[in-house]
Amino acid sequence: MNNQYTITNLTVEKSETPLSKDDFVSDQMVRWCPGCGSHAILNSVEAVFPKIGYKKENFMIVSGIGCSSRFPYYVNTYGFHGIHGRASAIATGVKLANPGLSVWIATGDGDSMAIGGNHFIHLIRRNVDVNLLLFNNQIYGLTKGQYSPTSPMGTVTKTSPQGTIEHPFNPGELVIGSQGTFFARVIDSNQKMMTEVMFESARHDGTSVIEILQNCIIFADKTHAMVTSKELRDDRQLHLEDGKPMLFGKDKTKGIRLNGTHLEAVTIGVDGITEKDILVHDQYRADPGIHLMLSKMSPPELPVALGVIRSARFSTYDDLVEEQIHYAKANSKIKCVDDLLNSGDTFTIE
Amino acid sequence: MSNRAKVQEIEDVVVKFVGDSGDGMQLTGTLFSDAAVKAGNDMATFPDFPAEIRAPLNTVAGVSGFQVHIGSSKIHTSGDYCDVLVAMNPASLKANLKWVKPGATIIVDIDTFEEKAFAKAGYDSNPLDNGSLDSYYILKAPVSSMTKAALTDLPVDTKMADKTRNMFALGLMLYIFNRQLEPTIKYINNKFGKNLPVLEANVAVLNAGYNYADTIEALPSIYNIAPAVIEKGKYRNITGNIAAAWGLLAASERSARPLFLGSYPITPATDIMIELARHKSLGAKVFQAEDEIAGICSSLGASFAGSLAVTTTSGPGLSLKSEAIGLAVITELPIVIIDVQRAGPSTGMPTKSEQADLYQALFGRNGECPTVVMAASSPADCFYAAFEAAKIAMEHMTPVLLLSDGYIANGSQLFKIPKVADLPEIHPPIAKPNDPNYKPFRRDPETFVRQWAFPGTEGLRHRVGGLEKENGIGTVSTDPNNHQLMVDMREAKVQKVSEYIADQKIIGENEGDLLIVSWGGTLGAMTSAVDTLQKEGKSVSLAHFKHIMPLPKNTANVLKGFKKILVCELNSGQFVNYLRMKHHEHSYFQYNKVQGLPFMVSDLIAKFNQMLNEK
Numbered sequence: 001m002n003n004q005y006t007i008t009n010l011t012v013e014k015s016e017t018p019l020s021k022d023d024f025v026s027d028q029m030v031r032w033c034p035g036c037g038s039h040a041i042l043n044s045v046e047a048v049f050p051k052i053g054y055k056k057e058n059f060m061i062v063s064g065i066g067c068s069s070r071f072p073y074y075v076n077t078y079g080f081h082g083i084h085g086r087a088s089a090i091a092t093g094v095k096l097a098n099p100g101l102s103v104w105i106a107t108g109d110g111d112s113m114a115i116g117g118n119h120f121i122h123l124i125r126r127n128v129d130v131n132l133l134l135f136n137n138q139i140y141g142l143t144k145g146q147y148s149p150t151s152p153m154g155t156v157t158k159t160s161p162q163g164t165i166e167h168p169f170n171p172g173e174l175v176i177g178s179q180g181t182f183f184a185r186v187i188d189s190n191q192k193m194m195t196e197v198m199f200e201s202a203r204h205d206g207t208s209v210i211e212i213l214q215n216c217i218i219f220a221d222k223t224h225a226m227v228t229s230k231e232l233r234d235d236r237q238l239h240l241e242d243g244k245p246m247l248f249g250k251d252k253t254k255g256i257r258l259n260g261t262h263l264e265a266v267t268i269g270v271d272g273i274t275e276k277d278i279l280v281h282d283q284y285r286a287d288p289g290i291h292l293m294l295s296k297m298s299p300p301e302l303p304v305a306l307g308v309i310r311s312a313r314f315s316t317y318d319d320l321v322e323e324q325i326h327y328a329k330a331n332s333k334i335k336c337v338d339d340l341l342n343s344g345d346t347f348t349i350e
Numbered sequence: 351m352s353n354r355a356k357v358q359e360i361e362d363v364v365v366k367f368v369g370d371s372g373d374g375m376q377l378t379g380t381l382f383s384d385a386a387v388k389a390g391n392d393m394a395t396f397p398d399f400p401a402e403i404r405a406p407l408n409t410v411a412g413v414s415g416f417q418v419h420i421g422s423s424k425i426h427t428s429g430d431y432c433d434v435l436v437a438m439n440p441a442s443l444k445a446n447l448k449w450v451k452p453g454a455t456i457i458v459d460i461d462t463f464e465e466k467a468f469a470k471a472g473y474d475s476n477p478l479d480n481g482s483l484d485s486y487y488i489l490k491a492p493v494s495s496m497t498k499a500a501l502t503d504l505p506v507d508t509k510m511a512d513k514t515r516n517m518f519a520l521g522l523m524l525y526i527f528n529r530q531l532e533p534t535i536k537y538i539n540n541k542f543g544k545n546l547p548v549l550e551a552n553v554a555v556l557n558a559g560y561n562y563a564d565t566i567e568a569l570p571s572i573y574n575i576a577p578a579v580i581e582k583g584k585y586r587n588i589t590g591n592i593a594a595a596w597g598l599l600a601a602s603e604r605s606a607r608p609l610f611l612g613s614y615p616i617t618p619a620t621d622i623m624i625e626l627a628r629h630k631s632l633g634a635k636v637f638q639a640e641d642e643i644a645g646i647c648s649s650l651g652a653s654f655a656g657s658l659a660v661t662t663t664s665g666p667g668l669s670l671k672s673e674a675i676g677l678a679v680i681t682e683l684p685i686v687i688i689d690v691q692r693a694g695p696s697t698g699m700p701t702k703s704e705q706a707d708l709y710q711a712l713f714g715r716n717g718e719c720p721t722v723v724m725a726a727s728s729p730a731d732c733f734y735a736a737f738e739a740a741k742i743a744m745e746h747m748t749p750v751l752l753l754s755d756g757y758i759a760n761g762s763q764l765f766k767i768p769k770v771a772d773l774p775e776i777h778p779p780i781a782k783p784n785d786p787n788y789k790p791f792r793r794d795p796e797t798f799v800r801q802w803a804f805p806g807t808e809g810l811r812h813r814v815g816g817l818e819k820e821n822g823i824g825t826v827s828t829d830p831n832n833h834q835l836m837v838d839m840r841e842a843k844v845q846k847v848s849e850y851i852a853d854q855k856i857i858g859e860n861e862g863d864l865l866i867v868s869w870g871g872t873l874g875a876m877t878s879a880v881d882t883l884q885k886e887g888k889s890v891s892l893a894h895f896k897h898i899m900p901l902p903k904n905t906a907n908v909l910k911g912f913k914k915i916l917v918c919e920l921n922s923g924q925f926v927n928y929l930r931m932k933h934h935e936h937s938y939f940q941y942n943k944v945q946g947l948p949f950m951v952s953d954l955i956a957k958f959n960q961m962l963n964e965k
Binding site (some may be wrong): 098119327337340344345 | 390581635650743813825826
């Protein structure tokens with residue numbers, strides 16, 4: 001990836017008047033199941049869009065197929081409900097055609113990592129400046145309960161009556177492995193963190209992926225309970241903050257340190273461990289090594305990392321497209337189609 | 351010019367240059383054609399190359415060819431069989447002898463005719479010695495050795511000598527056809543101007559070939575082809591793929607909608623993408639997607655955002671795009687899908703041409719899913735066809751599938767350069783900001799077309815998508831009557847396009863014994879064959895279709911005036927069956943060929959005569 005390139009930073013036009021949640025609430029009946037995690041995500045989006053401050057007409061939501069992908073109908077923005085797996089490709093076209101839009105993708109684990117896996121990794125690799133909300137409930141909900149690429153091995157579903165025999169994807173690992181520049185993870189029930197992270201994702205130039213650990217109350221209830229339950233959450237959630245040590249646990253006495261080539265959980269005060277031994281989070285570092293390790297952490301040995309794991313600054317595809325066009329317009333002799341038609345080898349018959 | 355050989359006037363000639371795929375035959379053929387064009391001849395060309403980039407040296411699999419037909423009257427095709435074959439090695443002779451007319455001239459590089467090469471080419475013995483070529487005039491030119499000799503005083507290696515052999519052959523041919531060397535030397539200067547040794551080597555070898563032809567006494571004659579009577583104006587030589595790319599750029603300028611191409615490389619369509627990628631100065635955004643599906647989906651996103659959206663592909667890619675075409679149909683967004691057809695099914699024969707994607711274009715989607723389907727007729731027509739496809743797509747808010755094929759995409763012909771200002775205007779139905787009456791699926795009562803409202807426009811926020819929508823307000827709907835209405839509306843909207851396209855023309859009388867019907871890239875061959883019979887006074891007319899869905903509104907009238915209708919196409923009968931469905935009041939004869947090759951004019955003439963003679 002070329003980090004030397006000047007980032008032209010095309011900005012989205014701001015709203016002249018302050019906006020509120022009402023500016024984004026749609027008149028459509030929301031048809032997700034009561035108790036579905038998607039409601040919380042919708043609330044967060046409606047709360048964060050006015051805060052971002054762009055003109056309301058400059059927001060655009062694109063989706064694929066699945067429960068998550070009904071999202072565009074429930075927010076009052078321009079919206080495109082696409083076909084299964086292809087939201088990333090449609091969104092790429094929208095953003096390249098009009099870089100002055102703030103483009104958001106609503107997608108699920110099946111939509112983006114099974115049928116849309118190819119588009120997902122290439123969107124991230126190109127670093128197109130869009131925001132991707134990955135509703136990860138580890139199940140196919142709309143088709144009524146089949147395993148997904150993120151279902152833990154052994155998950156019993158309608159299409160895996162004896163348990164799945166597939167190794168699941170860890171979305172963070174996939175994002176960073178695809179040269180991702182922004183990856184965050186949040187829980188659907190923590191709306192405060194979700195809103196903050198969405199705000200940061202909007203500020204990030206490049207593809208921002210937010211994995212939302214989402215509960216499907218019907219087909220995969222409590223699928224994330226080992227991370228989210230009241231009893232376990234203090235010890236199993238690491239809330240990352242840039243520049244702060246990676247502490248967790250009820251009294252923030254536990255922490256993460258780098259031991260050789262891997263991360264380990266330690267307790268301050270035990271075996272001579274002090275806060276100085278604890279890793280300090282640097283979400284902006286270009287090297288993805290620690291970010292990858294953080295995104296892979298899982299219980300019971302390690303807590304799950306939440307918040308912005310990686311937010312590195314690299315050139316974006318859409319900026320470079322504009323830059324090449326700008327250069328060509330300034331330097332090419334061909335300024336219009338008549339120039340083109342008459343260029344090169346022509347001859348006149350008299 | 352030497353007077354050793356007498357100058358003979360001829361009307362037209364078909365020349366084919368053949369050699370190993372690294373021998374530069376495409377360039378040689380192109381330069382030979384350009385020289386003819388500059389001397390005022392009409393012409394048509396066709397490159398014939400293998401699917402492999404560099405198949406094993408000197409094998410039949412690695413043979414690359416370039417055929418050009420030049421003449422002093424209108425030239426419609428690149429010719430059935432050649433009058434002159436230039437063969438750079440035994441394998442290329444072996445592969446192409448079946449395309450050589452009896453009595454034709456065959457020029458070979460005699461230096462390559464040696465034992466090892468015969469075996470590789472699949473010859474038992476030297477074909478030049480065993481009498482098998484007695485019915486041809488063979489010119490044994492020492493191309494390789496004389497090329498080396500011409501380069502002795504220049505600072506170039508043997509590799510360069512191999513690379514410039516084609517210039518020797520070109521020089522020789524330019525002499526035989528009584529051409530000036532200057533235009534070719536000018537071209538070489540432009541191409542290699544920055545690399546003096548290469549420039550000098552090419553010019554030296556070109557001259558050597560020319561002088562060789564001048565000094566030998568073996569030539570039966572040299573030929574002169576008088577300038578053709580061509581409409582005055584400024585011209586260029588153009589291939590169908592370049593013409594299509596330029597037609598799209600012209601439509602973008604004329605409509606003031608920026609061009610967005612989302613595509614994935616596939617033979618034989620890739621050259622459209624390559625050409626558009628060169629023209630960022632015209633604002634063209636070219637996105638090389640990760641696959642065919644992302645190609646069309648990115649384009650559809652760009653279409654929603656207000657671009658003239660295009661995707662280019664060939665048959666297998668069109669299969670992958672089917673679902674997204676359905677999305678374009680239901681969202682009623684404009685998009686141009688160009689399918690440069692090749693021989694299928696599946697991977698088939700990627701470098702060979704066919705017209706067998708018509709069913710796929712018409713019917714290859716789930717649900718009731720109508721799109722406009724058009725077909726380009728010739729290399730130069732690809733410009734106008736692409737322009738019109740873009741105009742229809744945007745003005746009627748519909749996908750337009752434009753069928754081209756490998757034959758016209760890679761073939762070239764003279765193209766009279768138009769002025770953009772003379773092209774039709776394009777007026778997309780763009781919604782006005784803050785229009786209080788805007789509804790996503792409110793339709794124009796005349797055309798049934800909905801408005802195009804781009805994200806970023808104030809007061810028009812709305813959603814589109816693959817779910818059925820309520821007519822007018824555009825919210826999600828599963829209402830049975832609404833679905834029926836929307837299905838009918840989408841069909842009626844496409845049918846309505848017939849009122850905005852040209853009437854179907856008949857070449858010849860409006861009634862008679864035999865109507866020949868054809869479509870797409872076969873126009874050249876059909877015109878030549880029909881023209882020949884018409885000159886013989888036979889009652890034959892031609893209706894060559896460019897618009898397929900919808901058909902021109904006078905189609906019923908066109909078909910009714912003839913005793914017999916013969917539908918000719920390079921598939922097993924797809925258009926004929928479509929006509930049987932749409933205009934079942936007639937009975938149709940059909941003539942089909944599915945060999946990955948264009949029609950032979952001679953075969954067509956024989957078939958037409960047979961039809962006329964049978965009672």
